[in-house]
Amino acid sequence: MIQAHVPRHILPVLVLAQFAGTSPWFAVNAVMPDLQRELGWANAAVGALTSSLQLGFIIGTLVFALLAIADRFSARRVFLICALASAACTVGAWAMVRNYEALMAWRFATGFFLAGIYPVGMKIAAQWYTKGLGGALGLLIGALVVGSASAHALRALGDALPWPTLMLGVASLAAAGGLLLFFATHDAPNVHAKVSTLQWRALASLWTDSRVRASVLGYFGHMWELYTMWVMVPLILATRLQGAALSWTAFLILGAGALGCAIGGWVAQRWGSARVAGVQLSLSGLCCLATPWMLGAGDAIFYAWLVLWGITVAGDSPQFSTLTARNAPPQAVGSVLTLTNSIGFAISIASILLFVSLSETVPLSSLLPWLAIGPALGLWALSPLLRDEFRPPPVRVSA
Known part of the structure; x- marks a missing residue:
C-alpha cells in the first residue's frame, strides 16, 4: 500500500501535471490534416514531423541522463523549466507553421524539452512513493497514454476547432502543467541528497546490475511493439472504418491502455x-x-481484440519503470530512467520506420505478427525478476 504520510493531493497533481506537460507531444499530429489541406503537404510530412520530435526527445534524454540533470538539480524546477520551454516551442511552431523547415526545428526542440517532463515526472513519483510505486506510476503513465490517444480525438474534432486554437491551447496546457507541479507540491521528505558529479558508474548499472538489466531489457522489448502498434492502428481500422468514426475508435483503443496502466498498478501492489x-x-x-485470424473476424471479435491489445500493449510500461526505479542506484534514479527512455524511444523509431515502410508492400x-519479437525477447529478459516473485519466501523456523 502507498504510505500514509504522502499528502493526498500529490498523486492527482502529478497525474494532471504529467498529462498537461506532455500534451505538446501530439499538437502538430492532431492538426496535420488541416495543415495538409491548407498548405498542400504530402502524407510523408506527418511521419517526418513525428520523427523530428522523437529524435529531439532521444537527444534530450541522452543529454539529460549523461549530465545527470534530474539528479543534480531540483526535479520540480527541471519539470517547470522544461514545461515552459516546450510550451514556448509550441507557440514558435504555431507562429512559423507555414515554414516546413522551421516547423521541423521547433518540433525537434519540443522533443528535447519533453525529456525534462516525462522521465522527471516518474522520478518525482519515485521520490514520494517508496511503497506503492507501481500503483502511482500506473496512474501517471496512464495519463500519458490518454494524452497519446488524444491526438485522434482532436483530429475527430478538427472541423469544430480551428488548428491555431488547438496549438495555442496545447501550449497553454503545457505551461499550466509545469506551474501546477511546481507551486502545488513540495520536495518529498528524505529525498536522497543531490549529486554534484556525473554518475557514470550508476548509468552503467543498466548493463552491470542483473536486476536493472532485466527490467531495462524487458522495457526495450515492450518499446519495439508499443509505438509501432499505435501507428498501425489507423491502418488496421481503415479496413472497416473511415473519417471521424475511425478517429474516435482509434482514440478509444489507444486510450484503453490507461486502464491497463491503472488496473495493472493496483494489482502490482498485491x-x-x-x-x-x-x-x-x-x-x-x-x-x-x-492478427491473421482477427483481421477477418466478425466485428465483435475484431474490436474486442483491438481493445485487449490496446490495454495490454501499454499496461506493462509503468511496471517496467517501477522495477527500474526500485533497483537503480538511489542517487541516480532520474538519470537511469532518462537513459532508459532514450534507448527505448530509439528502438521505437527503428521499429516504426521498418514496419511503416514494409506495410506498403506486405499485407x-x-x-x-512480427511485432511479437519484442514481447518474446522482453519476457526472456524479465525472467530473473519473474523467478524472484514466484519464489516463495523462506520459512522461518522458531527456536
Whole structure:
C-alpha cells in the first residue's frame, strides 16, 4: 500500500501535471490534416514531423541522463523549466507553421524539452512513493497514454476547432502543467541528497546490475511493439472504418491502455510488478500473433481484440519503470530512467520506420505478427525478476 504520510493531493497533481506537460507531444499530429489541406503537404510530412520530435526527445534524454540533470538539480524546477520551454516551442511552431523547415526545428526542440517532463515526472513519483510505486506510476503513465490517444480525438474534432486554437491551447496546457507541479507540491521528505558529479558508474548499472538489466531489457522489448502498434492502428481500422468514426475508435483503443496502466498498478501492489508486466507482455504478444485470424473476424471479435491489445500493449510500461526505479542506484534514479527512455524511444523509431515502410508492400496479416519479437525477447529478459516473485519466501523456523 502507498504510505500514509504522502499528502493526498500529490498523486492527482502529478497525474494532471504529467498529462498537461506532455500534451505538446501530439499538437502538430492532431492538426496535420488541416495543415495538409491548407498548405498542400504530402502524407510523408506527418511521419517526418513525428520523427523530428522523437529524435529531439532521444537527444534530450541522452543529454539529460549523461549530465545527470534530474539528479543534480531540483526535479520540480527541471519539470517547470522544461514545461515552459516546450510550451514556448509550441507557440514558435504555431507562429512559423507555414515554414516546413522551421516547423521541423521547433518540433525537434519540443522533443528535447519533453525529456525534462516525462522521465522527471516518474522520478518525482519515485521520490514520494517508496511503497506503492507501481500503483502511482500506473496512474501517471496512464495519463500519458490518454494524452497519446488524444491526438485522434482532436483530429475527430478538427472541423469544430480551428488548428491555431488547438496549438495555442496545447501550449497553454503545457505551461499550466509545469506551474501546477511546481507551486502545488513540495520536495518529498528524505529525498536522497543531490549529486554534484556525473554518475557514470550508476548509468552503467543498466548493463552491470542483473536486476536493472532485466527490467531495462524487458522495457526495450515492450518499446519495439508499443509505438509501432499505435501507428498501425489507423491502418488496421481503415479496413472497416473511415473519417471521424475511425478517429474516435482509434482514440478509444489507444486510450484503453490507461486502464491497463491503472488496473495493472493496483494489482502490482498485491501481486508484484514483474508478474503484472509479464502477463501483460504475454497478452500483447499473443495479440500480435493473432492478427491473421482477427483481421477477418466478425466485428465483435475484431474490436474486442483491438481493445485487449490496446490495454495490454501499454499496461506493462509503468511496471517496467517501477522495477527500474526500485533497483537503480538511489542517487541516480532520474538519470537511469532518462537513459532508459532514450534507448527505448530509439528502438521505437527503428521499429516504426521498418514496419511503416514494409506495410506498403506486405499485407498486415503477414507483417504485424512480427511485432511479437519484442514481447518474446522482453519476457526472456524479465525472467530473473519473474523467478524472484514466484519464489516463495523462506520459512522461518522458531527456536
